Amino acid sequence: MASRIAAFALAWTLALSGMALAGQAQDTLKTSVDEVLRVLSASKPGSPGRAEALYKAVSSVFDPEELARRTLATNWDAFKPEERERFTKAFLKLLERTYLRRIEAYTDEKVLFLGEAPLADGRVEVSTKIVTSTKEVxxxxxxxxxxxxxxxxxxxxxxxxxxNYRNQFSQILAKETPAQLIARVETMGNAS
Structure with missing residues (x-):
């Protein structure tokens, strides 16, 4: 009887902790998106400090190493620790250059949060939609x-x-070394 009560208590605790996490991913993401929208509405493109404020708002919710590791997939293991670190920094700089410039182009778009769905291994997907005057993304x-x-x-x-990047980088790594890929990514991230 005591073991059944203990098992029930453990199951109840796990269920409650799962419920406590439900919605937190969306809330975390929404906080970051709201900050990006605040920066965009409070300053004009090219304003001093705008790019840094956008980077801070976006980077607070991204996991750089997880992004890099998942992008390289099985190739991650072929990289030495210092190559992993260098790749992660170069890849983030590339993403910053590519995607922050796109973010800066937004003006009066609205971001709708459509919900959160659980995936395997404690991961979730948060669905959103950017609504413009002409389309929904x-x-x-x-x-x-x-x-x-x-x-x-x-x-x-x-x-x-x-x-998308995994496919590109896998093709490069089929012919080149990790050091050569890192050099390419660094060059792309530094391009004007």
Whole structure:
């Protein structure tokens, strides 16, 4: 009888902790998106400090190592620890250059949060939609819970950021070394 009570208590505790986490991923993401929208509405493109404020708002919710690791997939193991670190920094700089410039182009668009769905291994997807005067763009954020919720992939109109880069980098790594790939990514991230 005592073991049944203990098992029930454990199951109840796990259920409650799961319920406590439900919605937290969306809340975390919404906080970051709200800050991005605040920065965009409070300043004009090219304003001093705007790019840094946008980077801070976006980077607070992304997991750089998880993004890099998932982008390289099985190739991650072929990288030495210092190559992993260098790749992660170069890849983030590339993403910053590519995607923050796109974010800066937004003006009066609205972001709708459509809900959160659980995935395997404590991961979730948060579905959103950017609504403009002429179209709606579906964006799904994939998050993982470590110390808190962090984004490890973004799917825009059905195209995964991680999968897109994984395909490109796998083709390069089939012919080149990790050091050569890192040099390419660094060059792309530094391009004007």
């Amino acid at each position: 579906p964006i799904v954020y994939r998050l993982i819970h470590k110390a808190d919720w962090k984004v490890y992939d973004v799917v825009i109109e059905g195209v995964s950021l991680v999968q």
